[in-house]
Amino acid sequence: MSDGLIASMAQALRDPAQPCPAGLRESCPADPAQRFAIYRNNVQSSLIDALADTFPVCRALVGADFFIGLARAHLQACPPRSPVLMEYGAEFADFIAGYPPAASLPYLADMARLERAYVMSAHAADSVPLTSRQLQDLLSRADLLHDARFQLDPALALVRSDYAVASLWGAHQEDDVTAALAGVRPGQPETALLVRSDLVVAITAVPQSSGELIQHLIDGASLGSAASIFQARHPDFDLASALGLLIAYQSIIHVQLPGAN
Amino acid sequence: MNKSLTTASLALALGTALSLAAVNAHADDMAKSAAKEKCFGISMKAKNDCKAGAGTTCAGTSHADYQGNAWKNVPAGTCEKTASPTSPTGFGQLKEFNAKGA
Numbered sequence: 440m441s442d443g444l445i446a447s448m449a450q451a452l453r454d455p456a457q458p459c460p461a462g463l464r465e466s467c468p469a470d471p472a473q474r475f476a477i478y479r480n481n482v483q484s485s486l487i488d489a490l491a492d493t494f495p496v497c498r499a500l501v502g503a504d505f506f507i508g509l510a511r512a513h514l515q516a517c518p519p520r521s522p523v524l525m526e527y528g529a530e531f532a533d534f535i536a537g538y539p540p541a542a543s544l545p546y547l548a549d550m551a552r553l554e555r556a557y558v559m560s561a562h563a564a565d566s567v568p569l570t571s572r573q574l575q576d577l578l579s580r581a582d583l584l585h586d587a588r589f590q591l592d593p594a595l596a597l598v599r600s601d602y603a604v605a606s607l608w609g610a611h612q613e614d615d616v617t618a619a620l621a622g623v624r625p626g627q628p629e630t631a632l633l634v635r636s637d638l639v640v641a642i643t644a645v646p647q648s649s650g651e652l653i654q655h656l657i658d659g660a661s662l663g664s665a666a667s668i669f670q671a672r673h674p675d676f677d678l679a680s681a682l683g684l685l686i687a688y689q690s691i692i693h694v695q696l697p698g699a700n
Numbered sequence: 701m702n703k704s705l706t707t708a709s710l711a712l713a714l715g716t717a718l719s720l721a722a723v724n725a726h727a728d729d730m731a732k733s734a735a736k737e738k739c740f741g742i743s744m745k746a747k748n749d750c751k752a753g754a755g756t757t758c759a760g761t762s763h764a765d766y767q768g769n770a771w772k773n774v775p776a777g778t779c780e781k782t783a784s785p786t787s788p789t790g791f792g793q794l795k796e797f798n799a800k801g802a
Contacts, residue, residue, distance in 0.1 A: 489754035525753040558753035574718055581711035614744070639773075640751075663706055666713070678709070679716035686721040 452479050453515050486514055486527065493528045494554045496611045497535075497547060505540075512538065525562065528555060546602035546625055553604045553631055553642070556596045560633045560640045563594035568689035583696045585663030589656045590693035591685065594635035597650050597657075605631035605644035634688040648673035649681035656685075739779035741799065742792040743772040768799035 447460040459472035487510040491498050498506040517530040532551035535541050541548075577584065598604065603625050610619035630650030631642050648669060655665035666678055685691050744765050766786040774782065774792070782792040786799035 492754040495751070527754060557751070561752045571718065571722065574714075578711055578715055578718070581707055584710045584714065585707050662710060666710055667706065678713040679720065682713055683717035683720045686717050 449518070451475070452482050453518050455479065455483070483511065483514060486519065487511065489524050489527050490531065493525070493558050494531065494551055496554055496608055497551050499611055499616070500544060500547060500550060500607075501541070509535070509538065509541065525558060528558075531555065546600065546604060546607065549598065549600035549602055549604045550607065553598045553600075553608055553633075556598050556631075556633055557640050557642065560594045560596050560635050561638075563592075563635065566592045566594070566692040568592065569691050569694065571686075574686065574691065577694060580696065583698075585661065586697040587662045588659060588695040589662065589685070589691055590695065591653070591657055592634070592688075592690045592692055594633070594640070595653075595657075595688070595690045596633040597654055598631040598633070599629075599647070599650055600631070601628045603627040603629045603644075605629045605642050608642055632684065632688075634690060636688070645684060646676065646681075648676040649684055652678070652681045653685065736773045737776045737779050737794060738771045739774045739782065739792040739794065740771045740796045741766055741768045741784040741787045742774070742779070742782045743767070743770050764799075766799065768793075769796040771796070 441462075444460060444462050448463075451457040451460050455476075459475040463471040463475060465471050465474060487507055490510045490513070491506060501509065513531055513534045516534055519527045520529075521527070528551075532548045532555060535551050536548040577587070603623055606623045606627070606629060607620070607625060608631070610616060610623050613619035628647070629644045630647045632645040632650065632653070633640055633642050635641070651672065652665055652669045655668060656662070660668075669676070669678060669681065766784050768786055779792040779794055780789075783790065784792045787793055787797060788800060
């Protein structure tokens, strides 16, 4: 096929309003436009199903019909850029944030961010956590702790929201979703922590202060500078409990001490 | 900021975090090994616990109630006592199975 035909096909596959690209031929006597319409329908519905698989809670929040319309609009704006289906939907959260019909559900975009982070966490590389003995050994080198940099499990992720996305997500995992949702206040800001254990991703709400500390460590800040920012911003909160989260979830995989490689 | 004080407080925080984790570790191990088991054939459509996104074998959701290859984490010891209309034994199973009539 010529580059021009490929480009016009790619364009026409995204939008059912576009005509069948010129230059398509059938080996058997059939109408190319009709065949193309069938092919386009299969492409579109498989991509809509893929989004529904990756974003099940978003779909539950808006209902199947709205979700199909949302997914179709998203497909026109953001066609897949990778042949790996699991990666489709990287821009879905940002698309929702700019999609006026979804504005009445203000937490939908953050829920998409959370569900996307879930799938990325499920597929993140394996890692080996430091043992508690290795962590204990750090205490004997306390003078180096200030400039130590922590490397965390690649499956660990944080999603900070002005809404209770972790609790809403949790309620949708229960058998009786309606009953579970009754206990959730959607307007409560939450920081969702994602960790993976035994190939299952768990999502929990953690204090915002702990989330900020962990984010600084992910961004490469030394323990001392992350702790200084933490204590300046959250004098009432406990550094030990924030670090305790990382230890409890076995998320620390390496500690780079100054002067060591 | 006084760096020696910071060093002491960092060591104290890390030490406290480690001792807290040590106290909880035993309970966690117990919780992990004893409290849950994978149970096949008991989850309702789209309620299975294996989820890894589009295009994967877990694909986010099971498509039928009591699907024999979809699992859910349940309290240990309860799986084979949970009714499953698709299971040849009539109950949930610890390994995946071919559902009756499938």
